[in-house]
Amino acid sequence: MSPDSHHDYDVAVIGAGVVGLAVAAGLAPHRRVLIVGRHGRIGTETSSRNSEGIHAGIYYPAGSLKATLCVEGNRRLYALCERHGIPHARVGKLIVATQPGEIGELARIHATAAANGVDLTWVGPEVAEWEPAVKAVAALWSPTTGIIDSHALMRHYQHVAVDHGADLVMRCTLIGADRTGDGYALRLQDAAGEMMTVQVGQVVNSAGLDADRIAALVGIDPKEAGYELSYCRGVYFRLSSRHQGRVKCLIYPVPAPQTVGLGVHVTLDLAGQLRLGPDVEYLKERRQDYLVDERRRDSFHEAVSRYLIGVAPEDLTVDQAGIRPKLQGPGQPARDFVIAEESARGLPGWVNLIGIESPGLTCAPVIADRVAALLRVIES
Ligand SMILES: Cc1cc2nc3c(=O)[nH]c(=O)nc-3n(C[C@H](O)[C@H](O)[C@H](O)COP(=O)(O)OP(=O)(O)OC[C@H]3O[C@@H](n4cnc5c(N)ncnc54)[C@H](O)[C@@H]3O)c2cc1C
Known part of the structure; x- marks a missing residue:
């Protein structure tokens, strides 16, 4: 989809954790981007409650997204850290x-x-x-295993996104989403309880622990889709x-x-x-x-x-x-990340990122590329 001026934004990114911010940084040079986060600060949920490890990609089944994105993400994170002075250490x-x-x-x-x-x-x-x-x-x-200052990484992505014109709106919760013509109407609520609706062309659901609930807002049944967290x-x-x-x-x-x-x-x-x-x-x-x-x-x-x-x-x-x-409950077999553009469910331009547990921090730069390719912003 090409940028379309009758929408308030070309793309809305739901969630200001490391994945949402990486996605926004990748899209902002090409599209008008809105990032929505429900807390006062970026990265206050899973992205600031982890081991800050740059994983190598050791344990995941061959060919899985966790394996392939982690191996690539490992190389990409070190390169990014070196280029932009993000504190890290290749400790092994x-x-x-x-x-x-x-x-x-x-x-x-x-x-x-x-x-x-x-x-x-x-x-x-x-x-x-x-x-x-x-x-x-x-x-x-x-x-190749290492450690990273995840907050510095998130600040880097935030700056790239905002420097390219993205709007970052914090203390703002997505509470409803409808398919409208060629885009989506998103209902947002701020900390004072004020509601507003924004019209966007595409949506990236990077809402971490609530990603399945965000998918449900637009009419996907999380249980049926296998998205329940x-x-x-x-x-x-x-x-x-x-x-x-x-x-x-x-x-x-x-x-x-x-x-x-x-x-x-x-x-x-x-x-x-x-x-x-x-x-x-x-x-x-x-x-x-x-x-x-x-x-x-x-x-x-x-x-x-x-x-x-x-x-x-x-x-x-x-x-x-x-x-x-x-994505799996106790005793169930391990599941891979879900990175899905939902045209097949009648929701073109809606990308769900679900079950982004470890090694999601390491994979963030590559998930961002995948999303940009799914939204046809960059070549895959
Ligand atoms: C214990 C632990 C250890 C880990 N260790 C590592 C590690 O060493 N290396 C590694 O690579 N990975 C690790 N991970 C995984 C990594 O932390 C996550 O994959 C990554 O942080 C996920 O980022 P995210 O942006 O998807 O989610 P989050 O950081 O959870 O961000 C999602 C954001 O969406 C917002 N949101 C949700 N619903 C709404 C809504 N309705 N409206 C507005 N905003 C909303 C939330 O407030 C949240 O801030 C670990 C995870 C855990 C739990």
Whole structure:
């Protein structure tokens, strides 16, 4: 679709998280863009409650969007960070086997990564020389894993979008959407309860934890479409500053069989602080409950003590929690991202981004390109 002046905007992007902002930054040089966010600040939900990892693309099934977009997103994020001075560090990551029985699982991870085009290196018992605080018999080394200041990344995308003329409207919630002629009428409500309607040509639904509800506003049945989200919380504990500098890279255990997550791992932030997490807990109620139960300290302590030497329970303090918008419920097989232009449902120019859980931060630049191609703004 080409820009059409009888609409207030060519494209509305719903959600000012990292994905919505990346999409807006990609579209703004070519289209009149409106970004709608319901909070006072950008990126206040999942985009500011994660590990800030630049993932390599190791664990996802070959050919999946999670695998292909992550591998490409990894390269793109480093290039973007270097070009625009976005704080980041290519710290690398070790996946560690603490006993010989786990080496078979490391081999499986190695094979999955290779199928995704990710090179991992085997490390033998010399892993103890690399990371003296780590207890391991063997490990896989991922040199392309890193960490990023996700807020600086979001500010970068915001500036690119706004510098190219995009309007960013915060404290504004999308509450209704109708197909009208060749576009959409969006009903928005501001913090004072005032309503307004904007006419737009196209819509990108990057509403994270509410993306299925936004799809429902325009008449898609989330259950029937397979878009219904389950909330899966991950909590973090912080290690006391006496542990600062004890590891140089991210340390992941071998995931236990049949577990949903990757196991409680050690992440670093750019200031060198160590964090543990996230764990995996499906929430019974669908609400953004970020409260961390301090009593989980013991299970975190036990998990990390399997591979990190010298951690006492009192070294752990509650940090934060984030919630993954998952397309699968507990016990169901893993699902891929949904990135769908909805012409087939009679909704041309409406793009749904649903189930953008990890590695969504890493994939953001590539998701933005996919969306621009689906909206025929750039060549695919
Ligand atoms: C515990 C955890 C750890 C993670 N670790 C990593 C990692 O290390 N690396 C990585 O690559 N990824 C990671 N992720 C995934 C990553 O954080 C997400 O994929 C990414 O932040 C999703 O961004 P988003 O813009 O889609 O969603 P969000 O950041 O949730 O943004 C969506 C926005 O839409 C807004 N919105 C919703 N409904 C409306 C409405 N009706 N009107 C207006 N606005 C609305 C919300 O307010 C929200 O701000 C992790 C996720 C979690 C939960």
